[in-house]
Amino acid sequence: MGKPPATLGDIAKSLGTSIGTVHRALHDHPGVSPATKARVLQMARNLGYRPNLAARYLSSKKTLRISVNTLQGTTSFWDEVRTGIREEAASILLENVELEFRTCPSLGEGEEEALEAAIAAKVDGIITFPSRPETLRPWIRRASRSHIPVVCVATDAPNSGRLGIVAIDTLASGAIAADLMGRFLGGRAGSVGITVFDMGITEHAEKYGAFESTLKEAYRKSRKLFEERTDLAGMYVTTEASIPVLSAACDAKVLDRLTIITTDLFSDLVPYIRSGAVAATIYQRPRAQGQMALRLLHEFLSEGGRRSNQVSLAPHLVMRGNLDFFLSRQSQESASKNGQNGQEARRLVQDLA
Amino acid sequence: MGKPPATLGDIAKSLGTSIGTVHRALHDHPGVSPATKARVLQMARNLGYRPNLAARYLSSKKTLRISVNTLQGTTSFWDEVRTGIREEAASILLENVELEFRTCPSLGEGEEEALEAAIAAKVDGIITFPSRPETLRPWIRRASRSHIPVVCVATDAPNSGRLGIVAIDTLASGAIAADLMGRFLGGRAGSVGITVFDMGITEHAEKYGAFESTLKEAYRKSRKLFEERTDLAGMYVTTEASIPVLSAACDAKVLDRLTIITTDLFSDLVPYIRSGAVAATIYQRPRAQGQMALRLLHEFLSEGGRRSNQVSLAPHLVMRGNLDFFLSRQSQESASKNGQNGQEARRLVQDLA
DNA sequence: CGGAGTTCCGTTAACGTTTACGGTTCCGGA
DNA sequence: TCCGGAACCGTAAACGTTAACGGAACTCCG
Numbered sequence: 041m042g043k044p045p046a047t048l049g050d051i052a053k054s055l056g057t058s059i060g061t062v063h064r065a066l067h068d069h070p071g072v073s074p075a076t077k078a079r080v081l082q083m084a085r086n087l088g089y090r091p092n093l094a095a096r097y098l099s100s101k102k103t104l105r106i107s108v109n110t111l112q113g114t115t116s117f118w119d120e121v122r123t124g125i126r127e128e129a130a131s132i133l134l135e136n137v138e139l140e141f142r143t144c145p146s147l148g149e150g151e152e153e154a155l156e157a158a159i160a161a162k163v164d165g166i167i168t169f170p171s172r173p174e175t176l177r178p179w180i181r182r183a184s185r186s187h188i189p190v191v192c193v194a195t196d197a198p199n200s201g202r203l204g205i206v207a208i209d210t211l212a213s214g215a216i217a218a219d220l221m222g223r224f225l226g227g228r229a230g231s232v233g234i235t236v237f238d239m240g241i242t243e244h245a246e247k248y249g250a251f252e253s254t255l256k257e258a259y260r261k262s263r264k265l266f267e268e269r270t271d272l273a274g275m276y277v278t279t280e281a282s283i284p285v286l287s288a289a290c291d292a293k294v295l296d297r298l299t300i301i302t303t304d305l306f307s308d309l310v311p312y313i314r315s316g317a318v319a320a321t322i323y324q325r326p327r328a329q330g331q332m333a334l335r336l337l338h339e340f341l342s343e344g345g346r347r348s349n350q351v352s353l354a355p356h357l358v359m360r361g362n363l364d365f366f367l368s369r370q371s372q373e374s375a376s377k378n379g380q381n382g383q384e385a386r387r388l389v390q391d392l393a
Numbered sequence: 394m395g396k397p398p399a400t401l402g403d404i405a406k407s408l409g410t411s412i413g414t415v416h417r418a419l420h421d422h423p424g425v426s427p428a429t430k431a432r433v434l435q436m437a438r439n440l441g442y443r444p445n446l447a448a449r450y451l452s453s454k455k456t457l458r459i460s461v462n463t464l465q466g467t468t469s470f471w472d473e474v475r476t477g478i479r480e481e482a483a484s485i486l487l488e489n490v491e492l493e494f495r496t497c498p499s500l501g502e503g504e505e506e507a508l509e510a511a512i513a514a515k516v517d518g519i520i521t522f523p524s525r526p527e528t529l530r531p532w533i534r535r536a537s538r539s540h541i542p543v544v545c546v547a548t549d550a551p552n553s554g555r556l557g558i559v560a561i562d563t564l565a566s567g568a569i570a571a572d573l574m575g576r577f578l579g580g581r582a583g584s585v586g587i588t589v590f591d592m593g594i595t596e597h598a599e600k601y602g603a604f605e606s607t608l609k610e611a612y613r614k615s616r617k618l619f620e621e622r623t624d625l626a627g628m629y630v631t632t633e634a635s636i637p638v639l640s641a642a643c644d645a646k647v648l649d650r651l652t653i654i655t656t657d658l659f660s661d662l663v664p665y666i667r668s669g670a671v672a673a674t675i676y677q678r679p680r681a682q683g684q685m686a687l688r689l690l691h692e693f694l695s696e697g698g699r700r701s702n703q704v705s706l707a708p709h710l711v712m713r714g715n716l717d718f719f720l721s722r723q724s725q726e727s728a729s730k731n732g733q734n735g736q737e738a739r740r741l742v743q744d745l746a
Numbered sequence: 747c748g749g750a751g752t753t754c755c756g757t758t759a760a761c762g763t764t765t766a767c768g769g770t771t772c773c774g775g776a
Numbered sequence: 777t778c779c780g781g782a783a784c785c786g787t788a789a790a791c792g793t794t795a796a797c798g799g800a801a802c803t804c805c806g
Contacts, residue, residue: 047792058756071754093486094447095792098761133446133695134486215714223672226579319576342486357710361568400762411786424784448762451791
């Protein structure tokens with residue numbers, strides 16, 4: 041139990057060979073006969089060898105280059121994701137991660153090129169948002185064939201060979217929205233509208249050439265809905281296209297008799313929540329998603345990889361009362377950038393005041 | 394920007410002294426004159442010296458011993474906290490943390506002794522649950538005087554000299570409960586009951602000699618409440634004492650006309666949530682609390698300490714629809730214990746299936 | 747048969763820090 | 777004067793891994 045872990049030297053000694061050979065064998069480096077390689081691998085297994093990461097980093101000083109392929113984004117969602125990734129990278133004790141951001145201007149614009157560039161740059165790992173999994177799949181597959189692990193954020197790319205995925209649990213997310221809507225409406229009769237801005241519509245947006253068109257269309261459609269369906273009692277609006285829907289509801293004078301649940305949290309939505317027009321919003325926790333994604337990738341690249349490759353996060357529920365709590369979390373992202381040196385940091389920071 | 398970080402050797406060279414002296418100066422070790430010590434400290438600051446943690450760990454192999462002082466707990470809350478701590482400890486790249494669990498059988502039983510034992514054992518840090526902050530405060534103060542940082546979980550111990558605190562944001566937690574209650578009740582009139590099982594009552598329980606008494610009392614009181622206040626429409630029950638309240642509501646035949654919000658998530662509560670008797674429960678995320686606590690402490694002990702010492706977590710909302718999601722998370726704690734060795738782990742685990 | 751090229755393997759110097767040990771210098775007391 | 781002991785400082789060996797170099801054995805071809 042408490043015996044010191046096996047080292048390369050231990051393996052070498054018990055095999056009557058040298059450290060160099062053991063090292064080459066364990067790393068598939070040339071210059072080792074198949075016979076010795078097998079013996080080394082077997083012995084490593086027997087002794088339960090696990091590499092000492094501190095020694096490895098100290099010796100090679102090789103940094104892990106990780107490409108972060110995300111969207112510019114009209115909202116702060118992706119900014120938050122990137123912040124989470126940066127935070128997590130900074131909090132890694134061995135300061136051996138180097139982030140390369142390849143940010144696409146908008147949905148579906150240059151994503152494949154960005155992935156290709158990351159592969160060409162021979163990064164050690166990729167975190168990406170597969171907005172259209174079908175088109176990105178071959179690239180992800182190419183990456184993992186080049187032994188570059190890929191972690192998807194927010195959306196999955198199934199059957200792509202990706203290493204892992206970090207996302208809000210869609211079932212839990214939808215279920216909580218449904219439960220809330222049911223409880224909010226109480227026993228009152230009425231129908232509930234659900235907007236779906238899925239990938240199909242996204243490609244639609246591409247045809248229109250701009251995201252603006254989608255928003256206008258969202259306004260138009262929901263305005264029409266509000267006027268036709270007078271029995272509408274609730275509305276569940278997904279994605280950031282909630283603003284045009286809200287505007288439409290306002291213009292149609294139905295805002296106060298509708299129970300509205302949205303997703304995400306961005307500045308344009310804040311006044312609606314504060315006024316109570318939006319009953320609740322389902323927060324996708326971009327920061328946490330970014331953190332977990334980097335963590336997953338880094339642990340894998342460091343031979344840690346014991347954790348599940350599918351991370352499902354629970355969404356947060358934001359309402360009027362806890363709105364400020366979440367807003368203050370968002371704004372404190374660029375804080376704590378003062379370069380404390382070791383001496384200061386070591387001192388106990390106490391709350392004697 | 395990209396220049397290599399300063400080392401002890403750099404400081405020594407630019408000062409015309411030796412590595413040993415620099416090291417002693419930076420660590421307050423004896424055998425260095427005040428003059429040289431000042432010069433070293435100044436130069437370290439100038440060069441922006443930050444210790445290389447990999448080299449440090451490799452050289453000294455000293456592990457950080459951390460004492461986890463929590464409760465046995467009738468519910469799984471503290472088990473979850475401990476699991477979170479263990480998980481986080483295992484995921485630290487430099488495997489230099491050693492956990493010592495000092496678990497008290499029940500509330501307020503041997504907590505001071507446990508803290509004293511931890512201090513006497515000269516651990517490097519302590520994670521504790523200050524059930525009664527007033528009585529524990531002097532011990533926490535003694536710990537930090539002995540340069541042992543203390544992190545509180547779930548409850549704060551103000552003015553105790555503790556290093557930090559990890560907890561659910563109480564304001565956000567209460568606010569979401571209030572908001573939900575308001576929305577759930579809709580326009581219907583009626584009063585809302587709130588149970589408070591705070592420390593005062595806890596000490597009461599001590600007088601009674603057993604926790605059982607508190608539960609019985611909770612039943613009695615709420616039963617009485619239900620019979621007297623016929624206008625009661627909602628109920629917000631905190632802590633794990635929600636079960637007797639629910640039983641009372643059931644026996645008083647008011648369960649179906651009450652909107653009940655509870656806190657925490659434990660097995661006895663599950664059927665009530667599933668049946669809809671409990672509209673929602675506010676989940677305190679014990680696992681996350683444990684993780685953050687260990688993280689805070691470890692970062693501090695590793696001269697990282699850049700993060701805020703006050704970690705406020707947002708609670709999760711559990712309702713019928715997402716109940717299974719949370720239950721499955723709880724049960725998967727003891728998973729992934731298979732001892733993968735480095736060779737296997739390095740291989741890409743792909744989802745080609 | 748000798749040299750060139752290969753394949754396999756041992757040796758060794760780093761990496762930055764900790765720690766134990768040895769060596770100065772200086773001062774007080776015998 | 778000489779010795780003992782502080783007080784201060786330099787030196788060097790670890791820690792486990794990586795990476796570069798060198799050497800032995802063996803093959804191949806002129």
